[in-house]
Amino acid sequence: MKRLIPIAAVVVVFAAIPLVVQSNATLNFLVVTLLIALAGQGWNILGGYGGQYSFGHAAFFGTGAYITAILQVRYGVNAWLGFAAGIAAGAAVGAFIGGLAFRSGLRGSYFALVTLAFAEVLRIVASVAPITGAGVGTLMKLDLRAQAFQFQSRAVFYWVILALVAVSLLIAQWLERSRFGIWLIAVRENEDAAMALGVDATMVKLGAMVLSAAITAAAGCFYAQYFLFIDAGIAYGTWISIEALLTPIIGGGGTVFGPLLGALVVKSLGEGAKLVAGDAPGLDLMVYGAVLVLVIGFAPRGFIGVVTDARQWLRRRFSRSVRETAHD
Amino acid sequence: MLSPVILIPAILNGLLTGAVYALVALGLTLIYGVLHIINFAHGALLSAALFAAFFASRILGLDPYFAVFLLAPAFFALGYALQRLVIGPASHGDDRNMLLVTLGIAVVLENALLYAFRADTRTVDVAYAFQTIDFGFIFLSVPRVIGFGAVFVVALLLWLIMGWTDIGKAIRAVAKEKLGAELAGIDVAHVYAVTFGLGSACVAVAACLLIPTYYVNPTVGNAFVLIAFTIVVLGGMGSVPGALIGGLIIGVVESLSGLFLGESLGQIGIFLIFIAVLLVRPSGLFGARA
Numbered sequence: 001m002k003r004l005i006p007i008a009a010v011v012v013v014f015a016a017i018p019l020v021v022q023s024n025a026t027l028n029f030l031v032v033t034l035l036i037a038l039a040g041q042g043w044n045i046l047g048g049y050g051g052q053y054s055f056g057h058a059a060f061f062g063t064g065a066y067i068t069a070i071l072q073v074r075y076g077v078n079a080w081l082g083f084a085a086g087i088a089a090g091a092a093v094g095a096f097i098g099g100l101a102f103r104s105g106l107r108g109s110y111f112a113l114v115t116l117a118f119a120e121v122l123r124i125v126a127s128v129a130p131i132t133g134a135g136v137g138t139l140m141k142l143d144l145r146a147q148a149f150q151f152q153s154r155a156v157f158y159w160v161i162l163a164l165v166a167v168s169l170l171i172a173q174w175l176e177r178s179r180f181g182i183w184l185i186a187v188r189e190n191e192d193a194a195m196a197l198g199v200d201a202t203m204v205k206l207g208a209m210v211l212s213a214a215i216t217a218a219a220g221c222f223y224a225q226y227f228l229f230i231d232a233g234i235a236y237g238t239w240i241s242i243e244a245l246l247t248p249i250i251g252g253g254g255t256v257f258g259p260l261l262g263a264l265v266v267k268s269l270g271e272g273a274k275l276v277a278g279d280a281p282g283l284d285l286m287v288y289g290a291v292l293v294l295v296i297g298f299a300p301r302g303f304i305g306v307v308t309d310a311r312q313w314l315r316r317r318f319s320r321s322v323r324e325t326a327h328d
Numbered sequence: 329m330l331s332p333v334i335l336i337p338a339i340l341n342g343l344l345t346g347a348v349y350a351l352v353a354l355g356l357t358l359i360y361g362v363l364h365i366i367n368f369a370h371g372a373l374l375s376a377a378l379f380a381a382f383f384a385s386r387i388l389g390l391d392p393y394f395a396v397f398l399l400a401p402a403f404f405a406l407g408y409a410l411q412r413l414v415i416g417p418a419s420h421g422d423d424r425n426m427l428l429v430t431l432g433i434a435v436v437l438e439n440a441l442l443y444a445f446r447a448d449t450r451t452v453d454v455a456y457a458f459q460t461i462d463f464g465f466i467f468l469s470v471p472r473v474i475g476f477g478a479v480f481v482v483a484l485l486l487w488l489i490m491g492w493t494d495i496g497k498a499i500r501a502v503a504k505e506k507l508g509a510e511l512a513g514i515d516v517a518h519v520y521a522v523t524f525g526l527g528s529a530c531v532a533v534a535a536c537l538l539i540p541t542y543y544v545n546p547t548v549g550n551a552f553v554l555i556a557f558t559i560v561v562l563g564g565m566g567s568v569p570g571a572l573i574g575g576l577i578i579g580v581v582e583s584l585s586g587l588f589l590g591e592s593l594g595q596i597g598i599f600l601i602f603i604a605v606l607l608v609r610p611s612g613l614f615g616a617r618a
Contacts, residue, residue: 051424055368055431101607104607104610106607109364112368113366113557117603124596124599125596242431242435245428281442281443281447282546283443286436286443292431296432297418300420
């Protein structure tokens with residue numbers, strides 16, 4: 001129970017924000033930040049805890065978004081059911097790609113490459129297939145009712161995405177304590193050694209991939225529901241593959257709060273860059289890429305690592321000064 | 329549709345295109361062979377090189393075929409500096425970090441180009457862009473034939489450098505046994521940087537060969553680099569003959585599938601080959617088991 005206190009505290013603080021801040025622009029910024037944090041938590045399960053770096057998480061995000069949108073627009077399915085179906089479809093795509101890649105023993109560079117290629121194939125298919133609206137994209141109907149998963153107030157959307165992020169934090173927390181999570185970390189640290197100790201590395205990685213894909217797909221479902229429009233470039237574009245990987249790496253890979261912290265840092269920097277240099281295409285991603293290189297170079301454990309180090313340094317410093325005064 | 333009048337030109341044109349693909353892939357495979365990572369910045373470097381070739385022609389009035397003698401050394405220096413000053417130090421010797429750093433560089437380069445030049449597509453006007461040679465049974469575009477020949481000159485040069493110079497020997501030594509090479513007194517950081525420089529120089533040459541008949545925009549490199557990944561995987565990671573033959577095969581496949589399936593589905597054909605090779609035989613046609 002004690003371990004859940006930090007998560008509860010963070011969620012309560014975030015949940016209180018709309019009670020204080022009414023600005024639509026700020027709430028919108030926070031919704032997008034939490035959306036990226038959710039997609040990033042998905043990447044974090046596989047990449048951060050499992051050490052399998054995917055460069056194509058857009059495959060899951062886009063599948064979630066398209067399934068949610070298409071089921072509603074073309075088949076009149078209820079939005080909440082569509083949402084669940086989107087998550088399931090994302091997980092299925094994860095199982096498919098993971099099954100193929102891990103069974104063939106693809107690791108490192110090869111795994112990154114094959115995930116990138118799958119996302120690209122899906123993007124091309126989505127940009128020509130009639131069911132996705134091809135080049136025009138899919139526009140969803142405005143229907144501001146709770147049973148249609150649309151809300152008059154932005155604050156409600158914000159609480160919904162916050163609840164999803166809270167669930168993803170709990171999943172990460174569970175992972176750290178569970179046997180499955182320990183296996184996954186063992187595979188990350190040394191796959192051959194883990195296998196020698198009896199860990200079924202392929203199944204563990206596959207499980208992590210499915211979980212990871214489901215979480216990132218949930219972010220995609222929410223995207224469709226919030227913006228009510230998607231096309232191939234949004235759903236399967238490289239931007240989301242990059243942001244999903246960026247947030248955990250910058251915040252701290254393989255930690256519960258890494259993706260959330262990373263999303264806050266990354267999105268704030270993006271907004272800051274826009275304030276300084278004006279809104280122009282490419283500017284925010286340019287800043288993200290530079291931050292990615294700098295963080296890997298100077299803080300390989302991300303911002304969380306920096307915070308932990310600083311805390312330890314302060315503690316050492318403090319205990320030393322206490323000891324010195326005791327001597328006097 | 330299957331008449332040789334259509335089929336033979338399609339195959340020959342595919343070979344011409346494939347040669348330039350092979351050159352891009354050559355840079356990629358060279359870097360993989362030595363550093364054992366995939367350089368995800370390769371496509372962004374190609375976009376940058378195409379812009380450089382474009383502005384060399386537009387502002388300096390340099391013909392792309394002369395600009396190559398300026399751009400190849402410039403991109404060698406750029407690649408050398410990137411590896412020596414950014415990728416090497418930032419990745420702390422960890423392969424996964426190296427992947428992420430090259431991806432980060434790709435994102436920065438591509439979006440810097442987008443920020444500076446916007447998404448507009450630009451082309452260079454040269455007098456010979458539409459000239460053709462009459463071979464009796466077929467007309468072939470002059471710039472593409474020149475490109476085809478130039479690729480083999482570059483491949484020959486690389487082969488000579490690798491086989492007959494000290495740095496070439498050092499590169500091969502590091503590729504085979506990094507620790508042993510280091511113990512023998514080879515400066516591995518320098519060799520890594522030289523390799524990265526050579527890979528980048530290949531990209532600059534490819535850009536100069538492409539620009540007379542092609543266009544440039546900030547994301548143009550991505551299309552090539554995904555094809556180049558396919559070629560490298562097909563030919564075998566790190567294998568130079570694999571890259572050349574793989575390039576020619578992919579060029580022909582693209583040309584034929586474009587003929588039978590149409591432009592956008594032709595692209596998917598290449599990806600399916602890519603995924604199939606990765607899953608069935610990741611070591612490719614000529615590569616050792618990864």
